[in-house]
Amino acid sequence: MIKKLLDRIFKSKHAPSIAHASSTTHPPHKAQQRSKLSAKSAHKHVDGPHHGALSIAHKTHKIDRDLLSNAALKTTEGLHKAGFEAYIVGGAVRDLLLNRRPKDFDVATDATPEQVNRIFRRSRLIGKRFRLVHVLFGDETIEVSTFRGSHLEAAGDAKVSDSGRIIRDNVFGSIVDDALRRDFTANALYYNPASQEILDFHNGYADIKAGILRIIGKPETRYAEDPVRMLRAVRLSAKLGLNIEASSQAPIAKMANLLEDVPPSRLFDEMLKLFLSGHAMESVAALRAQHLHHGLLPMLDVVLEQPMGERFVMLALQNTDERILAGKSANPSFLFASLLWHEMLVAWENHKKDGQHAIPALHLATSEVIASQAEKLAIHNRYTATMREIWGLQPRFEQRAGKRPFALLTHPRYRAGYDFLLLRCASGELPMELGEWWTTFANADGEARTAMLQADSTPKKRRKRPRKKTTAITPE
Numbered sequence: 001m002i003k004k005l006l007d008r009i010f011k012s013k014h015a016p017s018i019a020h021a022s023s024t025t026h027p028p029h030k031a032q033q034r035s036k037l038s039a040k041s042a043h044k045h046v047d048g049p050h051h052g053a054l055s056i057a058h059k060t061h062k063i064d065r066d067l068l069s070n071a072a073l074k075t076t077e078g079l080h081k082a083g084f085e086a087y088i089v090g091g092a093v094r095d096l097l098l099n100r101r102p103k104d105f106d107v108a109t110d111a112t113p114e115q116v117n118r119i120f121r122r123s124r125l126i127g128k129r130f131r132l133v134h135v136l137f138g139d140e141t142i143e144v145s146t147f148r149g150s151h152l153e154a155a156g157d158a159k160v161s162d163s164g165r166i167i168r169d170n171v172f173g174s175i176v177d178d179a180l181r182r183d184f185t186a187n188a189l190y191y192n193p194a195s196q197e198i199l200d201f202h203n204g205y206a207d208i209k210a211g212i213l214r215i216i217g218k219p220e221t222r223y224a225e226d227p228v229r230m231l232r233a234v235r236l237s238a239k240l241g242l243n244i245e246a247s248s249q250a251p252i253a254k255m256a257n258l259l260e261d262v263p264p265s266r267l268f269d270e271m272l273k274l275f276l277s278g279h280a281m282e283s284v285a286a287l288r289a290q291h292l293h294h295g296l297l298p299m300l301d302v303v304l305e306q307p308m309g310e311r312f313v314m315l316a317l318q319n320t321d322e323r324i325l326a327g328k329s330a331n332p333s334f335l336f337a338s339l340l341w342h343e344m345l346v347a348w349e350n351h352k353k354d355g356q357h358a359i360p361a362l363h364l365a366t367s368e369v370i371a372s373q374a375e376k377l378a379i380h381n382r383y384t385a386t387m388r389e390i391w392g393l394q395p396r397f398e399q400r401a402g403k404r405p406f407a408l409l410t411h412p413r414y415r416a417g418y419d420f421l422l423l424r425c426a427s428g429e430l431p432m433e434l435g436e437w438w439t440t441f442a443n444a445d446g447e448a449r450t451a452m453l454q455a456d457s458t459p460k461k462r463r464k465r466p467r468k469k470t471t472a473i474t475p476e
Helices: 002-013 070-081 091-097 113-119 175-181 204-210 219-225 228-240 252-261 264-275 280-289 307-325 332-339 341-353 358-374 381-398 404-409 414-426 432-443 446-452
Strands: 043-045 054-056 086-089 106-109 123-126 132-137 140-146 157-160 166-170 189-192 197-200
Touching (some): 070 113, 070 132, 086 091, 197 204, 219 228, 228 280, 264 280, 280 307, 307 332, 307 414, 332 381, 381 432, 404 432, 414 432, 432 446
Antiparallel strands (some): 086 106, 132 140, 189 197
């Protein structure tokens, strides 16, 4: 009774609010699976509202349901009960087909954001460029998007820059429209947990099986719409071991300058995903091959051409990859401190040549590098604060006399600074003996530590003698 009431309310009152609503409502599941091919075929071309989609049955794709998120299942189930279409989409389906456990799950539906928000008590509306809903289950968040329509529609809340970049596209449409709006064929797959079928509109399933990453539509147009897609192509190629299809790859190098038009915050988020993918070394190699590294991190291309700089950066990326693949956390502050270290060294040396003392010169160089970086990549303040501390600790590791080493061990950022020191030693920038001394010193007991201290050769500051108080003589 309750289900019928909900169906009546949502279908009669809200369904027409979506553009192309007539094309998104569909007959029952059995009618969807009528095929132009033989009934025995594992792949079926779906008639009706999903015209042109390839329906791939569970016996063919063999997605392991144990890899599915309970929160994603509850989200699709809740939308189905309310009378809406709902599919797990994008990278989650791609990863499931590659037998990987997805990091997060996205859901696409024909319900509007407001309708989704009303269905789930613990949910919130987000986004300006395109409105979404975050549905919360415990500590897991499922991102729910309404099927997108074309941003070229005359009627709709859409805006495009002179370069062709989509600035806002709150335009809703059908599942067919939505599939056309997705970036790569591998990401344009729609999995229905209830029927366990996959709807494939752009042969993404075949591309995944062939190890190909192919952009949907004309590559030049799609990269102009969102230049971040070029970075995403590099990241997914490196992470998943997929080869970028030739026509999808060809325009990337000549269109790299479009990244300058991307908001720094979006660029930072994409670069963070790239470097924390567990395949950062392959990603940097791919960035260089596509000429996308120029200007993303100021002078990173120059650093990578210097023997010591390249060794240092590659060691840092290798360390990050090993931690992530081992299931450990990686600190973005440490990573960006590593990537920008040699640029900071150059600025530090320049300030010392100009007559600045070492520590003031270090602080000036740090501020200079972070400020120049902010123009291209908006590194969050919580990361830059830690980067400053890691860099600021490095001169202190060269002080091995007196009370200074004991004080350094108690510093909140000692461990990050120590790991950074070991990278500098491993790259050949500093002698290995220095890193070994600190390793032994940190693990030694009190007396052994005292015995390890070097003679204090720094000149002691002369204490100023306190002035004698003179008593004023008052005339009688």
